[in-house]
Amino acid sequence: MSPELLYLVVGATIWAVGLGGLLLVHHMLRRVIAVNLMGSGVFLVLVALAARSSPPDPVLQALVVTGLVVAISATAFAVRLASARAQHSSGTPEVERPGGDES
Amino acid sequence: MNYALASLAIPFTVALLTLLLQRRSEANPIVPAITVLATAVSLVFAGLALETQAVSGAVSHLNVGGWDSPLAIRLRLTPLKALLLGFVALIHLLTGLYAWRAKPKIARDYWPLSALLHTSLAALILSADIFNLYVTLELLSLSAVALVCLSGPKAYTPALYYLLLSLGASLCYLMGVAVIYGQYGVLDMTVLAGIMEADHSTRFALLLMTAGLMLKGALWPLHLWLPEAHTYAPTPVSALLSGLVVKGPLFILWQLWNNLAPEALAREMGPLFAAGGVVALVSGGWSAFRAPFIKTLVAYSTVAQLGYALMGLGLLLFLQERIYAVALWLFVLAHGLAKVSMFLAAGEMQTLLGSKRVTAMRGATQTIPITMSAFAIAGISLIGMPPTGGFLAKWSLLEPLFTQANHWPWASGVLLGTFVSAAYVFRAIALGFYQAPMSREPRHFDRVSQWLALLPALLVGLMAFAGQDLIAWMAGVTQT
Amino acid sequence: MVDLAIGLILVALAIGALLSSTLFGSLTLFFAFGMLMAVAWARLHAPDLALAEAAIGAGLTGALLFNALNKSPPEVIKERLRHPLSVALVCAAILALLVVSLLPSLDQVSPLPPMVGPRMDASGVDYPVTAVLLNFRGWDTLLEIAVLLLALLGVKVLLPTHTPAPQPWSLLLGWSKTLAPVIVVVGGYLLWRGSRGAGGAFQAGALLAAGAVMLRLNHVLPEIRWSQLLLRISVLIGLATFLTVAIATASFGDGWLTYPSAYSKALILAIETTATISIAATLTLLVEGEGDELQS
Numbered sequence: 102m103s104p105e106l107l108y109l110v111v112g113a114t115i116w117a118v119g120l121g122g123l124l125l126v127h128h129m130l131r132r133v134i135a136v137n138l139m140g141s142g143v144f145l146v147l148v149a150l151a152a153r154s155s156p157p158d159p160v161l162q163a164l165v166v167t168g169l170v171v172a173i174s175a176t177a178f179a180v181r182l183a184s185a186r187a188q189h190s191s192g193t194p195e196v197e198r199p200g201g202d203e204s
Numbered sequence: 205m206n207y208a209l210a211s212l213a214i215p216f217t218v219a220l221l222t223l224l225l226q227r228r229s230e231a232n233p234i235v236p237a238i239t240v241l242a243t244a245v246s247l248v249f250a251g252l253a254l255e256t257q258a259v260s261g262a263v264s265h266l267n268v269g270g271w272d273s274p275l276a277i278r279l280r281l282t283p284l285k286a287l288l289l290g291f292v293a294l295i296h297l298l299t300g301l302y303a304w305r306a307k308p309k310i311a312r313d314y315w316p317l318s319a320l321l322h323t324s325l326a327a328l329i330l331s332a333d334i335f336n337l338y339v340t341l342e343l344l345s346l347s348a349v350a351l352v353c354l355s356g357p358k359a360y361t362p363a364l365y366y367l368l369l370s371l372g373a374s375l376c377y378l379m380g381v382a383v384i385y386g387q388y389g390v391l392d393m394t395v396l397a398g399i400m401e402a403d404h405s406t407r408f409a410l411l412l413m414t415a416g417l418m419l420k421g422a423l424w425p426l427h428l429w430l431p432e433a434h435t436y437a438p439t440p441v442s443a444l445l446s447g448l449v450v451k452g453p454l455f456i457l458w459q460l461w462n463n464l465a466p467e468a469l470a471r472e473m474g475p476l477f478a479a480g481g482v483v484a485l486v487s488g489g490w491s492a493f494r495a496p497f498i499k500t501l502v503a504y505s506t507v508a509q510l511g512y513a514l515m516g517l518g519l520l521l522f523l524q525e526r527i528y529a530v531a532l533w534l535f536v537l538a539h540g541l542a543k544v545s546m547f548l549a550a551g552e553m554q555t556l557l558g559s560k561r562v563t564a565m566r567g568a569t570q571t572i573p574i575t576m577s578a579f580a581i582a583g584i585s586l587i588g589m590p591p592t593g594g595f596l597a598k599w600s601l602l603e604p605l606f607t608q609a610n611h612w613p614w615a616s617g618v619l620l621g622t623f624v625s626a627a628y629v630f631r632a633i634a635l636g637f638y639q640a641p642m643s644r645e646p647r648h649f650d651r652v653s654q655w656l657a658l659l660p661a662l663l664v665g666l667m668a669f670a671g672q673d674l675i676a677w678m679a680g681v682t683q684t
Numbered sequence: 685m686v687d688l689a690i691g692l693i694l695v696a697l698a699i700g701a702l703l704s705s706t707l708f709g710s711l712t713l714f715f716a717f718g719m720l721m722a723v724a725w726a727r728l729h730a731p732d733l734a735l736a737e738a739a740i741g742a743g744l745t746g747a748l749l750f751n752a753l754n755k756s757p758p759e760v761i762k763e764r765l766r767h768p769l770s771v772a773l774v775c776a777a778i779l780a781l782l783v784v785s786l787l788p789s790l791d792q793v794s795p796l797p798p799m800v801g802p803r804m805d806a807s808g809v810d811y812p813v814t815a816v817l818l819n820f821r822g823w824d825t826l827l828e829i830a831v832l833l834l835a836l837l838g839v840k841v842l843l844p845t846h847t848p849a850p851q852p853w854s855l856l857l858g859w860s861k862t863l864a865p866v867i868v869v870v871g872g873y874l875l876w877r878g879s880r881g882a883g884g885a886f887q888a889g890a891l892l893a894a895g896a897v898m899l900r901l902n903h904v905l906p907e908i909r910w911s912q913l914l915l916r917i918s919v920l921i922g923l924a925t926f927l928t929v930a931i932a933t934a935s936f937g938d939g940w941l942t943y944p945s946a947y948s949k950a951l952i953l954a955i956e957t958t959a960t961i962s963i964a965a966t967l968t969l970l971v972e973g974e975g976d977e978l979q980s
Contacts, residue, residue: 111691117779159812174835190356270942350838386789
């Protein structure tokens with residue numbers, strides 16, 4: 102079993118674990134982790150595909166760099182949004198209904 | 205192509221400029237003016253691009269950086285893309301004008317964010333590279349979520365769900381891209397279109413990308429995040445979200461199946477899309493009928509109306525007749541205009557009637573006639589009655605179905621959808637004709653905002669007068 | 685053998701990060717996952733990517749998550765998974781289909797890598813990945829910096845979360861004063877080396893941001909405000925330069941982002957330097973910037 106093949110399968114597995122996690126877990130930070138796992142899985146697949154040619158495919162590696170920056174941006178926004186939500190919804194997990202602020 | 209790029213670069217530049225101008229904490233009065241003006245200029249450039257493309261009927265390509273294919277990212281301009289660029293700019297112009305007039309004042313971050321939303325839609329429309337499309341999808345989602353957050357803490361929960369689902373969806377799409385690159389080694393759609401084969405890997409990659417795009421586009425059955433997000437957003441933002449943002453992923457989906465996918469796979473997928481469309485029409489319409497709040501009603505009607513678009517796509521793939529492409533894009537245009545009108549009218553009603561409930565519309569024909577007409581005309585277009593654009597779209601969908609007896613299930617699906625939309629639209633309009641309660645006297649009228657809500661409704665309301673010409677022209681535009 | 689072990693541990697850490705009984709445990713496992721992922725990438729002949737993953741994927745994401753953990757209320761309700769078995773089965777089925785779809789790709793070759801080599805001379809940089817990022821696929825990179833800016837704008841829209849600033853740890857305080865100049869130097873070195881070897885704007889930007897975050901945690905860095913022109917310029921300059929180049933090349937040159945060959949080296953250096961500044965500033969604010977700092 103070549104390392105490329107191995108990591109290809111591992112990447113796919115991590116992506117699937119992240120997908121399952123996104124559907125299953127509830128805490129917002131855990132969901133953020135789930136999304137990040139999906140991202141890491143795809144990136145590992147891309148890096149493994151890049152390694153199939155020698156020297157490694159620079160196009161795929163560049164895509165991974167782009168993907169990483171996009172991922173950190175989105176993660177940062179999601180995490181900060183989760184913090185702001187936890188602080189400003191005053192502990193009630195229930196969604197405020199639009200009728201609540203009716204005049 | 206340069207006109208199209210100008211239409212993209214102008215809002216981009218303005219977004220950076222307005223951010224640089226954010227000196228103090230209070231709003232800068234020139235910022236809305238600059239942004240609206242830039243949107244208008246961007247609209248003019250999109251119009252020029254459309255004129256050039258439609259006259260020549262040609263497709264132009266640009267390899268970014270001047271590198272040769274398939275290494276470079278390729279931008280592609282077709283008449284349909286030029287038309288959509290103009291549509292995006294027009295909707296931004298209308299909502300921008302409304303936001304400018306809005307009382308209380310909209311948060312100052314609305315302006316750079318909406319300009320960036322405009323930019324990302326333009327980039328999405330022009331791109332013909334499946335990885336570049338992933339980046340534009342992320343741009344689109346992040347700007348949409350940030351705009352939803354402008355409403356304050358009550359919008360945080362729906363915004364967070366929207367963001368997380370949307371990220372998951374992007375990563376499904378990206379995994380599809382990885383499979384395709386693994387198989388074919390290129391990302392350029394124009395190259396891929398010629399070499400894709402109907403094998404297992406391709407099918408699964410397309411399915412992954414489709415699932416991600418359907419989630420982002422709120423296409424049934426992956427629409428659950430939409431109503432909350434659209435309801436809680438500020439009024440001009442709801443209009444942008446319903447009118448434009450969900451159409452971005454839909455456009456990629458159309459390119460994926462119409463241009464990229466091998467015909468055998470597309471035929472397989474067609475009935476599924478069409479069936480999903482029928483279910484969306486009925487279930488979304490039913491939820492809209494039961495919605496307690498005006499904005500929720502309008503948001504659910506987006507889910508229902510997207511069903512028509514999905515049906516158009518499905519029938520196009522399945523029956524391979526060009527008229528369905530016309531129907532699909534007429535729906536998108538008519539729905540976009542009608543939805544902007546409806547959301548702006550709903551926002552106006554919330555301010556004027558002081559309530560978010562549908563029942564508050566009682567007597568609205570007497571108290572706020574202009575706003576109510578906007579709502580009514582837009583609603584009639586959503587149902588698809590003549591002489592509106594909605595009718596035109598529905599007619600191009602139904603006419604070929606009627607000619608062949610074995611297509612009756614699809615035709616009855618469309619008719620069932622019509623009944624459901626008629627139910628939720630008339631429920632709201634009928635309330636407007638009741639005797640107005642005396643205590644609810646309207647306050648602070650703003651005629652301009654009311655007319656702004658009416659304008660897109662009038663546009664869509666009169667589309668059918670151009671009838672056959674418009675259909676023929678659209679048939680030319682959607683050719684490529 | 686080593687790879688098999690790494691792969692198995694990666695999957696185990698991923699599952700653990702989702703299901704660990706405490707949030708703190710989850711975050712720790714996720715951090716370890718990020719670090720091991722970097723090792724895996726190094727094993728796949730991508731050492732520079734491994735550096736980026738360690739800095740961004742593990743370092744900054746970890747800092748963000750731990751920061752948020754301090755602010756979020758303790759987990760009141762323990763995770764109760766609904767239908768875990770059926771979700772697991774569905775995901776396993778998707779995984780099986782995915783693996784079957786990916787397997788044939790190992791025997792395929794892409795036409796793109798052979799195209800990169802002959803065009804390196806004209807690209808203005810010496811390192812293929814940097815050439816792809818800033819030249820061959822520069823449009824992706826431009827949009828990606830816009831994604832970064834949008835994330836910052838999104839955070840800026842949110843109402844501030846008030847939390848008592850954590851007390852700096854005295855040993856770290858001492859260290860960070862010594863480390864700060866080192867980080868700046870290393871960041872600059874990475875940037876310079878990016879054009880000729882592994883490294884580049886993103887790694888450099890991320891490293892600078894990591895340094896700035898550390899200094900901010902220790903209150904060494906002065907207070908920052910969005911109303912400061914210098915801050916706004918640092919955040920926007922990368923995108924502004926890139927966009928100016930795009931517009932200028934489209935109006936006066938050979939087309940959107942087509943660098944004139946005589947100037948390509950200089951243009952890329954300008955874009956890369958300004959992008960590094962913007963990436964560093966934006967990432968710092970994303971991780972550490974507080975609402976009121978961003979609003980006034």
